[in-house]
Amino acid sequence: MVRATALRVLGSLLLLLILAPTFAAPGDSSVQLAERLTRSAWLLASQRQRRTPGGVEPLHVRAPTPIAPGASSRPSRSGIVPLSLQLGQTSRFGLAYALAGPDQKRLDPVASTVQGFGFTGGFGSLTTDSQLYFYRPQLDRGAAVTLRRDYGRGRDVDNISPDRLRQGRAIKQGLDFASGSVKLTGRYQDIDAAFAPPARLLNGEGDTEAAKRLQELARESGTERLSLGLTAGLSKRWALTGGLDSMGDGKGAMRRQEFGIKGTFLRFNAVRQDVESSFKELKRFADPEVQKLDPQRGVRRRSVDWGLTPSSWLSIEGATNTARDEGGDVEQRSLGLRLGSLQFANRRREVAGFKAFKALDAADRSLEKIAGVNLAETQASLGLGGKRRLAYTEARVTDAAGRAEEQLYAFESRSVQARAQFRSVDAAFKSGKELGKFDQRYADVEGRRGQRQAAYDLNYVGSTRLGFTNHYERTQRSPGEKNASLRAQLANSLQLNLGRATARAFRSQTDVGNADGTETHQRIERVQLRRAVQKDGFLMAQHEVQTDTDARGERSVRQSNTLQGRMRVGPLFALDAQRTERRITGAGQEFQDAVNVSRRLGTVNLAWSFADRRDAKGRGETQKWSAGGKLWKGLSFNTSREAKSEQAAPAKPGADPAPAAHAADLRLGVTQEVGKLAKLTAGFAQVSDGEALKTREETLRLEARPVGEMAITGEFTQREAGGKPTAIVQGFTVTNEPKGAHLGWRAQYKRRSAAIGEPRETKGWGISYKGEGKRPVTLVASYLRNAEDAKGKAAPGRQVSAKLSTPLGHSVTLSAAFTNNMDEKTRKALTRTEVSLVDALNARESVTLSASLQRAIEPLNAKGIKHTREDTLRAEYRLGTGEDQCFVIGGNVTFRTERAAEAAFTSEFGSEIKWVRSF
Known part of the structure; x- marks a missing residue:
């Protein structure tokens, strides 16, 4: 036993001496080398102590006992020792060994080790990146007894969860093969859920690169992935592509298959992707492309894009894109054909119950506006040669309540334009507003509900001297109902260009028939002659007659004659004059005159104007003269005088006129200027x-x-x-x-x-x-x-205001405002505080959230005072940049409290829709 222990120690020291030079990089100093040797020696000693039993095993189960006062609570030491070998110019082999002992501070008796290797290199056309690591946790019974102070009194070590002692493995493999026109990529990843080293090991002293690699593997624990990609050039003009990607986290999975082929006359690409809703660990993957799939959880997508071009005069292409979630699906189909001068295109879009619109591409997310709508569009055109062309356009929109249709037939040539248009919208059609927001071409569909319309146009544009237009329109509103009506309009216009002279003639006839049998008629006739004189002047004469017939058959005629001219009278002055005469049935004669004369003398402008009118209200006259300009350097002036005279018409015919008002x-x-110093x-x-x-x-x-x-x-x-x-x-x-x-x-x-x-x-x-x-x-x-x-x-009293604003991000701005107004004499005071958050979605759209607190004090009577408190929360959506061109939707909640002789509390809920447009 002693001999075996001595041999292990001797072998460890020998391995340390052999590998010690490889731990230091070529640029490391002797001090850094000594530190690495010291840490390596400590790791080997810790490894020996971990195998040695320490203390006495507990005899019975007992709750953990905290460290006694004065005992050491320092965290355990941990470290990572790497080994890196450079094999040639492109290959590199590395070993890593990490150890973390029991944690005294957290009373954790489990020691952890991670061992593994990585290889990066290439062999000819093959490039590989491989990583294999093993995580081995081990319960140190001696440390358990020592840390928990449980000598002979319990078996706390048996309370350690078996899951913490499971060993884990992490495998990552990447292959890239490129040879000629063939490129093959492969990725394999299998990381056990038990591969979860403690944070003290991942953040221990040692190599930073090895620590980052282990941290990435630990973050992706419990995941697996297999991906293959192929790009192959079958010839100079043909290429084949394909891909397979499958990943999961044990609860859900994502599968994606892609296949494509492209050649001289064929193009085909198909994609199939399924992301299960239970796959919730997408953000744990280091690949940013995988993290982007998080909004697509629970969505199945299928897309096919193909094209066939056998010759230069024949081509066919189509595409199908389908996305489906638990609520429904979104389907888009398109088909296009080109056969010589014949072109045909059909596109269909249908949204039924689909809710995960964020999973779609950015260009398709606007389909959310037409949820529950089936939109089909067809276009066809045929070239007849000589700039002659036939065209056909059709659009059909269907929702659950009704349908809207539009057909357009057109013929165009160098001299003739002919068009026939048929439009119908059911009265029950409810998606007109949403359709107009989705596409501006259908903005008027909502206003044509319950109408059937047919329009015909015939125009002649074949000459620069002569042109005419003809338009006939027939509109039927609410057929079969009490408020049904039929409107027919016929309009003709003629234009004749003779050098600098132009003649225009226009005639319009409108007839309206109601369901009760009554009819109204309107006829407009207009003739205009215009001649260009001098450089930018003209002379114009216009005659217009409008005849109206009401439901009782009574006629009224409105006739007007207009003469207008603009010219320069030699070097003297510029003249702009206009006279208009009107004759209206039952109102007599009216006229308006206007003259404007101007001249420039050096740097001084002189102008005189005269205007006169006479109508049923009376008569008026206005004269004005003005002058302005620079007299000499720094000195300028402007002056004007305007005189008006108004006289009202007699109250009764034959009565004396009222005196004129002047x-x-x-x-x-x-103005005198002295450079930039004073004015x-x-x-x-x-x-x-x-x-x-x-x-x-x-x-x-x-x-x-x-x-x-x-x-x-x-x-x-x-x-x-x-x-x-x-x-x-x-x-x-x-x-x-x-x-x-x-x-x-x-x-x-x-x-x-x-x-x-x-x-x-x-x-x-x-x-x-x-x-x-x-x-x-x-x-x-x-x-x-x-x-x-x-x-x-002036407003009496004191006014204090402060406003602060700061951007919080790329488009979000935070603003805070405070206002305090107080009038000591009237005993009135108003204090208001407001905080708002503005998110600029783009250059024209913004969303605002605001909260305001307002306190007001005002006298109620000789002695009493009324206190008012208002707290408001508001949300607003704005489309437009100014106050004269904007669309606003807002809502607010206001809580109001009044305290005077009796306390009162009210709450108000409000909303607004505002559309401001200037013309």
Whole structure:
């Protein structure tokens, strides 16, 4: 026994001396080599002690006893010793041995060892990467008795779970073969669930690369994977591809098969993929492509893409893509044919009960908008030569309630365009809005519910001098119902181009028949003559007649004549004039005149305009002249005077007309600039109503930059209104907000005369701060007394505000705002705090979540005070970038508490849908 022990010790020391030089890299120092030798010696000694029984085995089962006070509780030492051998230029062989003894700190008597090797290298066309490791946990009974202080009193070691003492194995094998046009890849992985070394072993002292490799294997414990990939060039024009990938975690699995072939006239690719819903350990795999499969759990996908091109004039291609989950499936099919000048394409998309849309490709996730809809589209065209073409388009949409159809037949040539369109939408069709969001081509389907429409167009475009269009449309609404109607429209237009002269004629006839037998008619006739004169001028004459017939058979005629011209009268001035006359049945004659004359004298612009109207409301006249420009360097001016005259029509025919009302508006402004240092502006404005003075205002404003980016602005305003005392406003503003600086500030003061009333003074300050880095913090704060609004009206009291914002990620922004307004005289106060989180989905879409707390105090009577508290939670979705072009969907919950003579509590739930669009 002693001899065997001595031989093992001697052999271990000899192996240590032989392998010691291989532990150090070529660049290691003697100190690093000594540290590796010391750690290796300790590992060998720990290995011997682990085999030696220590202490006395417990005699009966007893609960674990904690370490007595003063006993050592240091964690056990652990380490990893690698061995690396370079075999040639491309191959490398490595051994690794890791040991972790019992843990004193956690009272863990289980020691762990990991042994294994790895090989990376190539043999000609073959490249391999192999890893094999064994994990062996072992209960150290001597350490168990020592750590648990259980000498002769229990059998705590029998309470160790057998699962912790199971041995595990980890195998990873990769092969890459490349020879000529053949490439073969293979991956095999089998890691036992018992391969779970403790953290103290994986984080022990030793080689960092070996530790990372063991940590990766431990993270993938309990998983297995087999994948094969093949790419083979059968010839210069033919290639074959295939792949197989199977992986699992013991509870679920993923299987994927792929096959493809590509040649001169054939293209085929098929993919089959099943990811079981019980396969929940996808994120444990180190491969990022495997982690991307996590949203596809519980989804089965099948796709086939093929194409056949036997010649340059014949080609056929098709594709099928199906995804299925527990609720239903998504199916997409397409077929295309090209036979000479004949082209045909058919595409079908059907969504039935499918819910896992995140599992689809990014381009197909929009199919969620048409859930429960079957959409089929067909296109066909035939070229007849000489730029002549026949085309056919059909679209059919079906949901559970109804159907929508559209067919279009078209013929096009160099001179003729003919088109016939038929559209019908069932009244019960319910998917119109969702279909419009999915594709803008179907945006008007919802508005055509219950309609049957047929439209015909015939246009002649074969000449640059002559062209005409013809359009006939027949629309039937709600056939068979009480509110059914039939609308027929016929429209014709003619255009004749004769050099610089153009003539246009248009005629439209619209007839509407209702279910009760009544009919309405409308006819519009328009003739227009236009001639281009000079470079950008023209002369135009237009005559239009509109005749309406109502259900009682009464006719009304609206006739209008328009003359318009724009030209330059020699070198004198530019003239723009227009006159319009209207004659309306029962309303008499109306006319409008407008003349605008302008001229430029050097740097000064002069303009005069005149407008006159006469209609059923009365008559009005407006004259305006204006001048402006630069007189000399730094000095500029602008002035204008406008005079209006309005006279209302007599209340009864034959009565005396009402007296005319006159108004005048006179304005004058002069500006003197001194480089970039200062600018002085003086202004005068006077508005009168007849002979009475309405308002008169004189202003004086000085802007200066005395030092750096600091700006000082002073202003003086004297305002006089009819019958009121003269009001004077004067003040200044100092700002220092350099471009690119992090900190800026401003201060202001303004005083008003007694004629304006209270409050008389406005003063305060403000600061702004903008940080730097990837997530800069922006802060804006201000303190004001009697602040002014946008119209110059002052609000009495104190106003304090602060706003902070910072980005939390690529598109998420966090904002917080605080506002406190208090009026000491009226005993009113308002405090509001708001926190919002904005997620910009893209350049035009955003989602906002916000929470606000508002406290208000206001006097209830001579002695009482009313307290109001409002807490609001709001969610909002916004599409659009501005307030004039946006679509907003929002909802909010508000809890309101009022405390006065009696306490009251209310809760409000609200939602809003807002669509703002400017034209």
